[in-house]
Amino acid sequence: xxxxxxxxxLKQTPLHDLHVELGARMVPFSGYSMPVQYKAGIMAExxxxxxxxxxxxxxxxxxxxxxxxxxxxxARALEALTPSNFVELGLGRQRYTVLLNDDGGIIDDLMxxxxxxxxxxxxxxxxxxxxxxxxxxxxxxxxLPDNVKLQxxxxxxxxxxxxxxxxxxxxxxxxxxxxLAFMSAAPMEFxxxxxxxxxAGYTGEDGVEMSVPAGAAEAIARALLADDRVEAIGLGxxxxxxxxxxxxxxxxxxxxxxxPVEGAITFCMQKRRREExxxxxxxxxxxxxxxxxxxxxxxxxxxxxxxxxxGAEIALPDGDVIGTLTSGGFAPTVGGPIAMGxxxxxxxxxxxxxxxxVRNRRLPATVADMPFVPNRYYRKPKT
Amino acid sequence: MTTYYSKDHEWISxxxxxxxxGITSYAQEQLGDVxxxxxxxxxxxxxxxxxxxxxxxxxxxSEVYAPIDGEVVEANDALAEEPAKVNEDPEGAAWFLKIxxxxxxxxxxxxxxxxxxxxxxxx
Numbered sequence: 001x002x003x004x005x006x007x008x009x010l011k012q013t014p015l016h017d018l019h020v021e022l023g024a025r026m027v028p029f030s031g032y033s034m035p036v037q038y039k040a041g042i043m044a045e046x047x048x049x050x051x052x053x054x055x056x057x058x059x060x061x062x063x064x065x066x067x068x069x070x071x072x073x074x075a076r077a078l079e080a081l082t083p084s085n086f087v088e089l090g091l092g093r094q095r096y097t098v099l100l101n102d103d104g105g106i107i108d109d110l111m112x113x114x115x116x117x118x119x120x121x122x123x124x125x126x127x128x129x130x131x132x133x134x135x136x137x138x139x140x141x142x143x144l145p146d147n148v149k150l151q152x153x154x155x156x157x158x159x160x161x162x163x164x165x166x167x168x169x170x171x172x173x174x175x176x177x178x179x180l181a182f183m184s185a186a187p188m189e190f191x192x193x194x195x196x197x198x199x200a201g202y203t204g205e206d207g208v209e210m211s212v213p214a215g216a217a218e219a220i221a222r223a224l225l226a227d228d229r230v231e232a233i234g235l236g237x238x239x240x241x242x243x244x245x246x247x248x249x250x251x252x253x254x255x256x257x258x259x260p261v262e263g264a265i266t267f268c269m270q271k272r273r274r275e276e277x278x279x280x281x282x283x284x285x286x287x288x289x290x291x292x293x294x295x296x297x298x299x300x301x302x303x304x305x306x307x308x309x310x311g312a313e314i315a316l317p318d319g320d321v322i323g324t325l326t327s328g329g330f331a332p333t334v335g336g337p338i339a340m341g342x343x344x345x346x347x348x349x350x351x352x353x354x355x356x357x358v359r360n361r362r363l364p365a366t367v368a369d370m371p372f373v374p375n376r377y378y379r380k381p382k383t
Numbered sequence: 384m385t386t387y388y389s390k391d392h393e394w395i396s397x398x399x400x401x402x403x404x405g406i407t408s409y410a411q412e413q414l415g416d417v418x419x420x421x422x423x424x425x426x427x428x429x430x431x432x433x434x435x436x437x438x439x440x441x442x443x444x445s446e447v448y449a450p451i452d453g454e455v456v457e458a459n460d461a462l463a464e465e466p467a468k469v470n471e472d473p474e475g476a477a478w479f480l481k482i483x484x485x486x487x488x489x490x491x492x493x494x495x496x497x498x499x500x501x502x503x504x505x506x
Contacts, residue, residue: 036442037415041416042440042441043415043441236415236442240441305418305419305466306421307419309443309444329441329442359421359437
């Protein structure tokens with residue numbers, strides 16, 4: 001997770017000074033100095049997010065815009081690089097997708113939003129992983145047709161607010177946020193500041209991700225943190241929250257060797273694309289959809305208390321090694337250790353007994369449904 | 384009874400020929416919330432630098448190395464049920480293990496309380 005860069009090589013987000021003021025422990029992460037935890041600690045931060053609301057600085061992630069002459073052209077250009085349907089993506093709607101290499105492996109996973117305003121026709125907004133910015137942007141520039149350009153957004157910060165009280169806390173400053181459906185987004189003012197707010201996140205909770213002007217990020221964060229319901233949450237709890245939600249961390253649970261079928265994220269592939277193909281690695285991916293993949297990402301619950309972490313081998317009971325963990329740790333809301341890893345499809349059924357090898361000991365574990373904690377994404381009441 | 388400290392942030396409290404070993408308050412603070420402690424079996428013979436125990440926080444697993452040679456005479460099995468004790472009382476009730484001192488000369492390589500305090504402040 002951490003890289004070896006020294007403090008002076010690290011980039012800072014617009015909220016850096018606020019993190020330090022709040023007593024954060026700063027660590028190198030994807031070339032940035034980022035808060036791994038604040039004074040409360042990972043466990044308390046995790047539980048606070050599930051109980052109330054957490055504020056996360058995710059400004060290290062890459063924000064960019066694809067700009068083409070009209071929606072259809074831009075959407076088709078992105079469809080050529082991903083297995084998702086963007087042509088039919090509605091105004092103000094957001095979609096999770098993956099950039100694929102020619103072998104059907106995942107270059108990165110990203111969020112794509114079609115602007116709400118018809119005046120922005122031809123634009124698709126992207127949020128990509130911090131560690132993959134350079135790779136992704138180079139890939140786009142090499143592959144996009146001449147009439148669709150990638151514009152990198154350098155002057156905006158990204159703040160996530162997650163938890164059952166998150167939207168109420170944000171709506172106190174940006175009332176329209178309360179009207180957003182899950183996986184939709186709109187431009188709106190937050191205390192008079194122009195922001196772009198999406199109802200989405202990476203914790204399994206209701207909440208938003210707010211793209212805000214870099215110069216206003218600190219004022220917005222302070223306004224939210226002044227609300228008793230909201231606490232600052234570091235990368236440590238962000239990781240344990242997303243693990244409980246069964247969500248992939250790029251470079252760990254998915255990478256250039258894993259396909260979206262193996263990664264169990266086929267929800268990013270809509271019906272038309274599955275049938276038509278026409279994306280990189282379509283041969284492999286369509287045959288995996290038809291016949292099943294040889295290996296697949298599964299959730300695992302350990303029977304005991306000892307955690308198993310990324311890199312631990314997965315084995316059959318008293319038998320051979322069949323796979324490797326890609327994430328794992330103590331899950332505060334579950335109250336015990338959980339993990340994710342890849343196993344042959346024959347051993348992927350829920351309830352399958354397996355063993356995880358930690359320090360030469362075999363810890364019993366059971367294949368479990370994901371998410372480990374029920375999602376609480378917002379569902380708009382039917383009127 | 385004399386208490387010594389290692390550069391790996393362990394405390395070693397020696398009473399006669401038995402040394403009680405745990406991690407310091409500074410160490411538990413660095414680790415964060417402790418969720419699991421793996422302790423050695425009684426009778427296990429440890430050489431200085433051997434892995435004596437493993438302490439797992441939400442974040443990561445960290446090894447606790449034997450600061451001196453010795454044979455394990457007791458492990459604090461209460462930590463299996465209540466690992467959070469390591470955060471609450473690291474230099475008291477949350478001791479990790481007791482060993483029969485195998486080589487008392489190795490104690491002279493360790494720091495006293497004042498020395499450890501200065502060591503931590505310089506970090």
